[in-house]
Amino acid sequence: MAKIQMSTPLVEMDGDEMTRIIWQMIKDDLICPYVDLKSEYYDLGLQNRNDTDDQVTIDSAEATKRLGVAVKCATITPNAARVEEYGLKQMWKSPNGTIRAMLDGTVFRAPITVRGIEPCVRNWVKPITLARHAYGDVYKNAEMVVPGPGKVELVYTAADGTQERELVHEFDGPGVVQGMHNLDASIESFARSCFSYALDVRQDLWFATKDTISKRYDHRFKDIFQEIFDAEYAGRFEEAGIEYFYTLIDDAVARVMKAEGGFIWACKNYDGDVMSDMVSSAFGSLAMMTSVLVSPHGYYEYEAAHGTVQRHYYKHLKGQPTSTNSVATIFAWSGALRKRGEIDGLPDLVDFADRLERATLDTIEAGEMTGDLARITTLEHPTTLGTHEFILAIARRLEA
Ligand code: NAP
Numbered sequence: 001m002a003k004i005q006m007s008t009p010l011v012e013m014d015g016d017e018m019t020r021i022i023w024q025m026i027k028d029d030l031i032c033p034y035v036d037l038k039s040e041y042y043d044l045g046l047q048n049r050n051d052t053d054d055q056v057t058i059d060s061a062e063a064t065k066r067l068g069v070a071v072k073c074a075t076i077t078p079n080a081a082r083v084e085e086y087g088l089k090q091m092w093k094s095p096n097g098t099i100r101a102m103l104d105g106t107v108f109r110a111p112i113t114v115r116g117i118e119p120c121v122r123n124w125v126k127p128i129t130l131a132r133h134a135y136g137d138v139y140k141n142a143e144m145v146v147p148g149p150g151k152v153e154l155v156y157t158a159a160d161g162t163q164e165r166e167l168v169h170e171f172d173g174p175g176v177v178q179g180m181h182n183l184d185a186s187i188e189s190f191a192r193s194c195f196s197y198a199l200d201v202r203q204d205l206w207f208a209t210k211d212t213i214s215k216r217y218d219h220r221f222k223d224i225f226q227e228i229f230d231a232e233y234a235g236r237f238e239e240a241g242i243e244y245f246y247t248l249i250d251d252a253v254a255r256v257m258k259a260e261g262g263f264i265w266a267c268k269n270y271d272g273d274v275m276s277d278m279v280s281s282a283f284g285s286l287a288m289m290t291s292v293l294v295s296p297h298g299y300y301e302y303e304a305a306h307g308t309v310q311r312h313y314y315k316h317l318k319g320q321p322t323s324t325n326s327v328a329t330i331f332a333w334s335g336a337l338r339k340r341g342e343i344d345g346l347p348d349l350v351d352f353a354d355r356l357e358r359a360t361l362d363t364i365e366a367g368e369m370t371g372d373l374a375r376i377t378t379l380e381h382p383t384t385l386g387t388h389e390f391i392l393a394i395a396r397r398l399e400a
């Protein structure tokens with residue numbers, strides 16, 4: 001059978017630990033037998049980031065701007081333990097943080113729902129999509145340990161040299177301080193991405209921050225969303241029969257738990273980070289969630305929302321069997337291939353992405369799954385498969 005041809009390469013960002021092992025299996029068993037894969041390869045494994053002084057991360061983001069579509073494997077964000085483990089030159093920054101800061105935009109995360117894996121919140125009958133702002137706040141902060149008594153101020157120096165000051169705190173002993181920022185332009189593109197996405201999928205959009213406490217910072221987000229909605233989207237939302245509303249994050253959390261799903265929940269960067277982990281876990285597993293960064297300039301980066309599954313990797317290194325769920329990483333690949341196919345006008349590639357996803361879900365619905373799902377499935381007598389066995393079970397269905 002002739003392989004499906006691609007015209008433009010994907011940006012392929014390889015990663016670390018167990019997800020790096022899965023990455024290779026997905027390529028070998030699920031993609032390369034069917035697709036003549038064209039990719040520009042960047043090794044974002046921690047060793048190579050260290051060897052290249054993290055230049056490879058920047059290069060991969062630049063390549064995404066050039067080629068438009070990327071697929072990324074989970075990567076280690078080093079902490080002190082990793083610096084020692086890998087003998088790092090320094091504690092490199094989070095690659096996701098670097099890439100998102102360069103591409104800007106919004107990360108959309110939606111649960112992958114399948115028969116037999118029911119959300120633990122019983123009233124969630126439809127998926128909840130999280131829209132996470134991908135720029136700024138605590139992810140681009142400046143922080144200091146304050147050694148002792150003294151005054152900390154925010155100082156803004158305008159282009160003409162005039163200054164504005166705001167007291168942060170008058171310390172009478174040691175403590176900590178952090179400064180963070182965001183940009184109107186980035187918040188505007190976050191708002192537009194959310195409104196456009198809501199129209200695309202015809203779902204209500206919720207947006208929540210803590211503007212009662214953060215009266216200027218979070219309030220700015222609220223105002224920008226409202227201004228853009230009123231000026232550009234209100235009419236189209238009405239036509240589509242969908243709603244936009246803003247509420248306090250506390251209220252949103254309470255309402256989400258009582259809702260039936262089927263809406264988009266827009267969150268600031270940090271809220272989106274933790275809330276998407278909560279929502280995906282409640283829908284079944286961290287490994288049952290899609291994640292795509294949509295930049296306002298039309299670049300797409302597909303990834304799995306979970307990490308490198310370190311504990312499974314150490315078992316794998318010891319030669320012990322593992323049962324790591326590859327669904328989110330497979331859907332990162334299918335998402336990227338589908339987008340490439342749509343942009344380049346390659347219906348066969350789009351069709352392949354659909355078939356790969358269908359084969360993955362069919363495998364689970366037939367009772368063949370990894371341990372994380374077997375523990376919670378409502379299907380009777382599931383078969384727990386090892387990491388590679390699960391991928392091979394999908395390959396058999398894809399072949400058929
Ligand atoms: P993690 O890799 O997401 O794993 C946390 C736990 O969740 C695992 O120990 C495992 O539980 C379960 N789990 C996650 N993904 C799974 C999968 N695909 N299949 C089965 N179980 C899965 O998070 P972490 O251990 O906190 O972080 C490990 C490394 O990942 C860190 O170095 C961190 O910097 C990095 N990280 C990267 C990204 C990214 O690149 N997108 C995101 C988050 C974290 P059990 O062990 O109980 O089976």
Ligand code: MG
Pocket residue numbers: 273274277
């Ligand atoms: Mg997270």
